Amino acid sequence: MGRWLIPAVIVLELALLATGVIDLGTGVQIVLVIELLLFVLVLVQARAAWATYRDARADGDDEVSAAGTALDAVLPAPAAAVFKQDLLLWRALFLAVRRKKDASADEAAIAYGKDVRLTMWLVLIADGVLLVVVHAALPWPTARTVMLVLGVLGVLWLAGFVATLYVYPHCVSPRRLRLRFASFYDISIPTSLIKSARIEKKSRGMRRSAEVVGDNLVMEVSSSTNVIVELSETHSVKLRRAEHPITTIHWYADEPAQAVELVRSFIGRPNDSASMGV
Structure with a gap:
């Protein structure tokens, strides 16, 4: 209540x-x-x-x-979601300024979304130019102030979103395979459950960046995936407050060959970090 x-x-x-x-x-x-x-x-x-x-x-x-x-x-769930998104966006800007990624010492980062990053940079630049033009063109001081505040907030939000695509990468370690998209999705799978990884490009045109289809977790970027990871047993993941059993993961990496090689290098490797309390 x-x-x-x-x-x-x-x-x-x-x-x-x-x-x-x-x-x-x-x-x-x-x-x-x-x-x-x-x-x-x-x-x-x-x-x-x-x-x-x-x-x-x-x-x-x-x-x-x-x-x-x-x-x-x-x-309430909607308010909590908004606050969490804002928290992650501001944190992304903070990490980007410090040129750091949100990855633990034992995790290897895997980049994704280079096409999205390019598009968002263009949008960010265009919005910045539009902000200056509107501020110079409006003859009413009050309207200029209001539009300036709204414009700056919008530019900061876009900058935060761009930053999330850099500082929140996919990660793999002896503990987990962590798959993300910006600040919206963050799903971890124990590395000990991974049976195999391979390159295979698919396009389903999903409505959302992360969906569960049957027993497949699909995380598309620009409407496509290019890496498939198969699990040795069924594993439940939480997506939009619901638990979904999965056995296969389809996801996207900018360099799929490198991503597959990294994932394979951790298959069967003992989780030394568990004994260190990581």
Whole structure:
């Protein structure tokens, strides 16, 4: 209930004031009482979020994954998804400025989406030019300020998305094969379950960048995949809050031959990182 109570009360307050059901004076008094109660609820929710975060970190999650788990625990699903996306976008910009990738020391990074990156760079440049042109062309100071703020936010969002395509690569290690697309999908499969890997280009034209078709996990980039990984047994992956059993993974790499070679190099290799607590 706490997940929905805070946004519901805020919306109700605004609706009552906007429709004239309550006057401003009465509204202020009611709002003060309600906001005090909401403040207490926020403190309770914050404490619950912190406890969830600590538990997730204790279970081995990194900071971002633990923060996402905490947001899921205290916010409605749509709000949590928005906050997590913003968190990942800002983190991507931070990592890009530092020229770092989100990969552990024992993980080999595998790039994907070079065509998407080129397209998004062109869009980002075009939006930047449009922002300057609109700001110079508008004769009204207020409109210029509003459009400038919205334009800068839009450019920053695009820059964050471009950054995610660089700093959130696919990764493979003795522990896992981690497949991602920007900040939207992040799916891990234990390397110990991988039976084989090969190059095979396919195009299904999926509606989303990650889908489960039968017992196949399909992660397309630019409507195609070029690497197939087969598992030795059925493994369940979580996708859009549902568990799906899979035995085969179709995914995309910029350099498929190199990706297949990397995956094969970890097949059958003992997971030394487990003994080190990684």
